[in-house]
Amino acid sequence: MTPENTIRIALTKGRLEKKTLTLLEKSGYDVSELRAGSRKLIFTLPDSNVELVLAKAADVITYVEHGVCDMGVVGKDTIMEKGGSFYETLDLGFGACRFCLCGKAGDHFYEGYHTRTIASKYPEVTRKFFAEKNMDVDIIKIEGSVELAPLLGLADAIVDIVETGTTLKENGLEVFETVAPISARVIVNLASMKMKKQKIQELTGQLEAGLSED
Numbered sequence: 001m002t003p004e005n006t007i008r009i010a011l012t013k014g015r016l017e018k019k020t021l022t023l024l025e026k027s028g029y030d031v032s033e034l035r036a037g038s039r040k041l042i043f044t045l046p047d048s049n050v051e052l053v054l055a056k057a058a059d060v061i062t063y064v065e066h067g068v069c070d071m072g073v074v075g076k077d078t079i080m081e082k083g084g085s086f087y088e089t090l091d092l093g094f095g096a097c098r099f100c101l102c103g104k105a106g107d108h109f110y111e112g113y114h115t116r117t118i119a120s121k122y123p124e125v126t127r128k129f130f131a132e133k134n135m136d137v138d139i140i141k142i143e144g145s146v147e148l149a150p151l152l153g154l155a156d157a158i159v160d161i162v163e164t165g166t167t168l169k170e171n172g173l174e175v176f177e178t179v180a181p182i183s184a185r186v187i188v189n190l191a192s193m194k195m196k197k198q199k200i201q202e203l204t205g206q207l208e209a210g211l212s213e214d
């Protein structure tokens, strides 16, 4: 569905954007037009067969799944929450953080037999985590600043992203348990992997070389 000679890559806007651009630069691509901070969403990189598309994390997966982008760069958090059919080919290492079960410092989360209420921006990750423990929980979806939920008494705990731990600390919360490590990943459309195998392998090799420069 993408032009035959082009590799179109969907990049996640925001937190991962700068590091992805730096990696592309180290891998030999001219991304100066993206660095210039325009409001454009599709870029053709000079002297290459690569096109970049800027999208929200979950949409990166949607575009790659539907084949309108051959590859994508997206956080493992979004991959775990949304799932889908695509290859996950490379762990880029940056954007490193972890999913954690957290709550008020000093609380004994697993004590007692009542059904716990868990607030999260990631209800699917939360559901799977507790399903593996055979633990029945009520899950409430929150859109952001999830740390508020236990503080306001809405939930017994949260499943959320912890990076530096500062947000937890400044709000009197702590990690009870790590759920999963997270970092940026490269994903590839299933058909593109067959039809454009050589180009994708070449590009993956360039990214790996760019990574090893660090």
Ligand code: PRP
Pocket (backbone or CB within 6 Å): 121, 143, 144, 145, 146, 147, 160, 161, 162, 163, 164, 165, 166, 167, 168
């Ligand atoms: C994320 C996450 C935590 C915070 C963790 O929130 O949900 O709140 O970052 O970072 P830290 O451990 O370095 O303090 P984000 O800034 O994406 O905003 P949100 O809470 O509105 O989703």
